[in-house]
Amino acid sequence: MNRIDVRDVRFSYGSKPVLDGVAATCREGEITGILGPNGSGKTTLLRVMSGYLTPDSGGVAYNGRPVQHLRSRDLALMRAVVEQRLVAPFEFSVFDYVLIGRTPHLTWSRPETAGDRHAVEQALELTRTLHLHDRPIGELSGGELQRVMIARALAQEPAFLLLDEPTSHLDVRHQLEIMHLLEDLSGSIAVVAVIHDINHALAFCEQVLLLQQGRVIGQGNPDDILTAPTIRRVFGVDSVRLDHPHLSQSSLAFSLPPRTADERRRRILIIGGGGYARPVIFSLAHAGYELWTGVLNQGDRDLDTALSLGCRTLTIPPFCRIDEAAKDRLRAWCLDADAVVVAAMPVGQGNLGSLEVACEVAGAKPVILVARRQAFGDLDHVGGRAEYLYIALAERAHVVGSTEELLTLLERSIG
Amino acid sequence: MSARIARVPLYGALAAVLAICAFLSICIGESYIGLRTVIAILLHPLLQQDPFWSSADETIVLLIRLPRMLLAALVGSGLAVSGAVLQSLFRNPMADPFILGISSGAAFGAAAVMMHGISFGLGLFNLPFAAFLCGAATILLVYQLARVGRRVPTYTLLLSGIAVSAFMSACTSFLLFTSQGEFNQIIFWMMGGFAGRTWDHVLVALPFTVFGGLAFFTLSRPLNALMFGEESALYLGIQVERLKKVLLAGTVIVTGAAVAVSGPIGFVGLITPHVVRLFVGPDHRVLLPVSILTGAIFLIVADMVSRTLIAPAELPIGVVTALCGAPFFLFLLKRKRGEA
Numbered sequence A: 001m002n003r004i005d006v007r008d009v010r011f012s013y014g015s016k017p018v019l020d021g022v023a024a025t026c027r028e029g030e031i032t033g034i035l036g037p038n039g040s041g042k043t044t045l046l047r048v049m050s051g052y053l054t055p056d057s058g059g060v061a062y063n064g065r066p067v068q069h070l071r072s073r074d075l076a077l078m079r080a081v082v083e084q085r086l087v088a089p090f091e092f093s094v095f096d097y098v099l100i101g102r103t104p105h106l107t108w109s110r111p112e113t114a115g116d117r118h119a120v121e122q123a124l125e126l127t128r129t130l131h132l133h134d135r136p137i138g139e140l141s142g143g144e145l146q147r148v149m150i151a152r153a154l155a156q157e158p159a160f161l162l163l164d165e166p167t168s169h170l171d172v173r174h175q176l177e178i179m180h181l182l183e184d185l186s187g188s189i190a191v192v193a194v195i196h197d198i199n200h201a202l203a204f205c206e207q208v209l210l211l212q213q214g215r216v217i218g219q220g221n222p223d224d225i226l227t228a229p230t231i232r233r234v235f236g237v238d239s240v241r242l243d244h245p246h247l248s249q250s251s252l253a254f255s256l257p258p259r260t261a262d263e264r265r266r267r268i269l270i271i272g273g274g275g276y277a278r279p280v281i282f283s284l285a286h287a288g289y290e291l292w293t294g295v296l297n298q299g300d301r302d303l304d305t306a307l308s309l310g311c312r313t314l315t316i317p318p319f320c321r322i323d324e325a326a327k328d329r330l331r332a333w334c335l336d337a338d339a340v341v342v343a344a345m346p347v348g349q350g351n352l353g354s355l356e357v358a359c360e361v362a363g364a365k366p367v368i369l370v371a372r373r374q375a376f377g378d379l380d381h382v383g384g385r386a387e388y389l390y391i392a393l394a395e396r397a398h399v400v401g402s403t404e405e406l407l408t409l410l411e412r413s414i415g
Numbered sequence B: 001m002s003a004r005i006a007r008v009p010l011y012g013a014l015a016a017v018l019a020i021c022a023f024l025s026i027c028i029g030e031s032y033i034g035l036r037t038v039i040a041i042l043l044h045p046l047l048q049q050d051p052f053w054s055s056a057d058e059t060i061v062l063l064i065r066l067p068r069m070l071l072a073a074l075v076g077s078g079l080a081v082s083g084a085v086l087q088s089l090f091r092n093p094m095a096d097p098f099i100l101g102i103s104s105g106a107a108f109g110a111a112a113v114m115m116h117g118i119s120f121g122l123g124l125f126n127l128p129f130a131a132f133l134c135g136a137a138t139i140l141l142v143y144q145l146a147r148v149g150r151r152v153p154t155y156t157l158l159l160s161g162i163a164v165s166a167f168m169s170a171c172t173s174f175l176l177f178t179s180q181g182e183f184n185q186i187i188f189w190m191m192g193g194f195a196g197r198t199w200d201h202v203l204v205a206l207p208f209t210v211f212g213g214l215a216f217f218t219l220s221r222p223l224n225a226l227m228f229g230e231e232s233a234l235y236l237g238i239q240v241e242r243l244k245k246v247l248l249a250g251t252v253i254v255t256g257a258a259v260a261v262s263g264p265i266g267f268v269g270l271i272t273p274h275v276v277r278l279f280v281g282p283d284h285r286v287l288l289p290v291s292i293l294t295g296a297i298f299l300i301v302a303d304m305v306s307r308t309l310i311a312p313a314e315l316p317i318g319v320v321t322a323l324c325g326a327p328f329f330l331f332l333l334k335r336k337r338g339e340a
Helices: A041-052 A074-078 A096-103 A114-126 A142-155 A172-185 A198-204 A229-236 A278-287 A301-308 A324-336 A351-362 A385-396 A404-411 B007-027 B034-046 B054-091 B102-116 B124-145 B154-178 B185-193 B200-218 B220-226 B230-235 B240-262 B268-280 B284-308 B317-339
Strands: A002-012 A018-025 A033-034 A056-061 A079-082 A160-164 A190-194 A206-212 A215-220 A237-241 A250-255 A267-271 A292-296 A310-315 A339-343 A367-370 A397-402
Touching: A002 A041, A002 A190, A002 A198, A018 A041, A018 A056, A018 A190, A018 A206, A033 A041, A033 A198, A041 A079, A041 A160, A041 A172, A041 A190, A041 A206, A079 A142, A079 B230, A096 A114, A096 A142, A096 B220, A114 A142, A114 A172, A114 A250, A142 A160, A142 A172, A142 A339, A142 B200, A160 A172, A172 A190, A172 A198, A172 A206, A190 A237, A215 A229, A229 A237, A237 A301, A250 A278, A267 A278, A267 A324, A267 A351, A278 A292, A278 A301, A278 A339, A278 A404, A292 A301, A292 A324, A292 A351, A292 A385, A310 A324, A324 A351, A339 A351, A339 B284, A339 B317, A367 A385, A367 A404, A385 B154, B007 B034, B007 B284, B034 B054, B034 B268, B034 B284, B054 B154, B054 B200, B054 B220, B054 B240, B054 B284, B102 B124, B102 B154, B102 B240, B124 B154, B124 B200, B124 B240, B185 B317, B200 B220, B200 B240, B200 B284, B220 B230, B220 B240, B220 B284, B230 B240, B268 B284, B268 B317
Parallel strands: A033 A190, A033 A206, A079 A160, A160 A190, A267 A292, A267 A339, A292 A310, A339 A367, A367 A397
Antiparallel strands: A002 A018, A002 A056, A206 A215, A237 A250
């Protein structure tokens, strides 16, 4: 089984340490994604792994053989590297360019054979670039060029394929094509790729290596490593997980974290559920408010959103009714907050309690009802009680039709 | 434009042109000698035909024009192939065989010999030997200056080449200025040429040029890989630093020998590879052999022009190569750009 072991690698450019004790193992049958913010040492790590840079300490071994003990040609027979950019000359035809990938297999006394040409054609076929065969590489589009660069690496017939941001210049379709190609290739060879797109890592990598300032701060299954708190800490952005409607995969949506104000952050309690409070949670979190939400059943869609944005949440078990104890706690939270925001939602026996608490506190705290239409009858699933509460709330509270209005109103009333 | 060109017809055509130019350059001169006579004289050792030519013609053909033509061919091909190699090594289109200061070093050596009569006891080869020695020493100095640890980055090599080159030129100027000797002689040498060169010169240049040319040719695959960057070449298993050393040493030997026997002839090494690249593309497996043939043709023709244009006087060949070569090159460049 082919594997690369990276053992406690330290590397510095001059006195500036770039890699500070990196260890990892990359195996055949897996795509290992190297992730991290700019300047975290991703490309340097790839260059150390490829044998181009010699680490100050620690080492890299291919199938147990240390890189520095391998002759460069033997190494080239095992591993191929796809660089980020291609340098001129662009007059080379695609075929001749990919043929350069056969260099380690040839010597000056052994010119290329039909076998070599076959390997080139196979590499072109795998990357679906065979039709470009005679075109000068200077005339290719970005996507074609990227695929041809991968073809050259494949013509080397490597057991290890190292790629530096293989999808960086591509449109979304070409990105996906390249990632699927890597997925196919990873069946028989070990693929290691520096990846910028966290969603690609989630969708395609078996293993991710998350770097921050030259250290590995997470290694393993992407779903375990790329969590909202970790992403917040490493990349400084908020993220929320969205499920793809039919593919069994999820992706992350990102937003800049709120600017932290000097004065005490205003605290807002959001009453919602079933995904109806989602836009409210997003926009208020983005505006920098401290958010509490309740009362949500475990498994509620709003709960995922709230947790991924760092809200404090009041929860009850799935499918349970909001009981008196929960109502008491919600009431206490409401009174602790600077304002209460109610997202209009269908109300049944289960969540009636939230609405009741909202009406109760409306005299004591500013309460804002976010409702696009005031047809409260449609939201009532308890025979009129909810509609009555909504109308009562609408009289005592502010009613806004959109999150924009909500933000303006909050800005004005509580600052 | 496809980079693939049928190679056999290309080589055949170039060889034919080379042969025609070679014979023409033997026929043409101060006195015209007919092609039939030339061929008969050349074949005389084989056919033992009764001579129908004068012994003066025989002397001109065998002892003057033939060695001169061969030397022009050797120097032309050596400079052209070195230029092609250095342009790829430095990935810089302005690189030529003299970029690292070999010509200014050699000129200094030649000036020292001519101005101060320094002798190594080599007679006719005093000057070529001094030129070669100083040229090679200059390159060694450039190399040492450019070295950073065990690596020799090409851009520092290029910069130190330019600096040392300027320094050596200044030394030569100083020598010229302070001595009372013949200025003309050394300036004429510095423009390069084949006047008065003999079979001995051919025999000196031959092994270096043939050996160097063959060595370059065997390295055309690594050279191709090197054009895509040193990092990329390394990933293909090429020992880049070693390859650079070998290539540099090769160009020093080939151009050193050429400069030693003919003085620095400019322009051949710069534009021949460019012209060839315009037609056959950058693949060294074609570029190098075609450059060798084209360089030979170019200098044979240039030499022919230099000794006939203002006969019986001779133009320095460097003047001819620059005067004809530069406009021709620009013309080609314009036309090719127009096509694209």
